Amino acid sequence: MKIPKQIYFIIFIFILVITTILPLGSLSVAQAQYNFGTTTLKNGSRGEAVKELQRFLNQVLNLGLAIDGKLGPKTIVVIKKWQRDNGLVDDGLIGAKTKIQMNVAATQPLSTTPTPTPSPRTTTTPPPSSSSSQSTNNAAAQIRALNNASNEYNTYNNAANQLNANSTSL
Numbered sequence: 001m002k003i004p005k006q007i008y009f010i011i012f013i014f015i016l017v018i019t020t021i022l023p024l025g026s027l028s029v030a031q032a033q034y035n036f037g038t039t040t041l042k043n044g045s046r047g048e049a050v051k052e053l054q055r056f057l058n059q060v061l062n063l064g065l066a067i068d069g070k071l072g073p074k075t076i077v078v079i080k081k082w083q084r085d086n087g088l089v090d091d092g093l094i095g096a097k098t099k100i101q102m103n104v105a106a107t108q109p110l111s112t113t114p115t116p117t118p119s120p121r122t123t124t125t126p127p128p129s130s131s132s133s134q135s136t137n138n139a140a141a142q143i144r145a146l147n148n149a150s151n152e153y154n155t156y157n158n159a160a161n162q163l164n165a166n167s168t169s170l
Contacts, residue, residue, distance in 0.1 A: 041094035045071040
């Protein structure tokens with residue numbers, strides 16, 4: 001049974017809204033630790049370490065990859081993007097630095113997109129004193145966070161669609 005993409009998007013937005021409403025201190029983060037093995041993983045690699053990589057990609061990027069232990073070229077494209085997005089060299093090789101960064105990412109809350117800080121006021125008018133203006137500011141910040149997360153979701157969803165389109169070649 002294939003689940004429509006819209007359902008995944010709705011669930012993603014729901015989780016994002018819940019995590020932006022709750023204070024970050026109250027979030028409990030699962031301490032996921034992946035065993036990516038001791039060798040560098042690359043296109044054509046196979047085995048348990050690749051299965052761990054697929055589990056990681058499914059958890060962090062919600063790609064829905066089959067856990068078959070085969071690392072193919074389309075997954076390497078996703079890895080390169082993930083490396084680039086996380087400040088690593090985007091070579092598609094899953095070596096020590098990438099493995100460490102992946103384990104760090106696996107312990108982070110779902111949304112790590114920072115909420116933009118409003119710039120200081122430059123006018124001499126007094127700030128509004130009503131609580132409704134604070135609610136409006138909070139709502140605007142949440143909308144910005146949702147828009148950022150939605151854009152990030154779309155980027156990774158497009159990569160997942162490319163993976164699913166030719167899953168037999170992975």
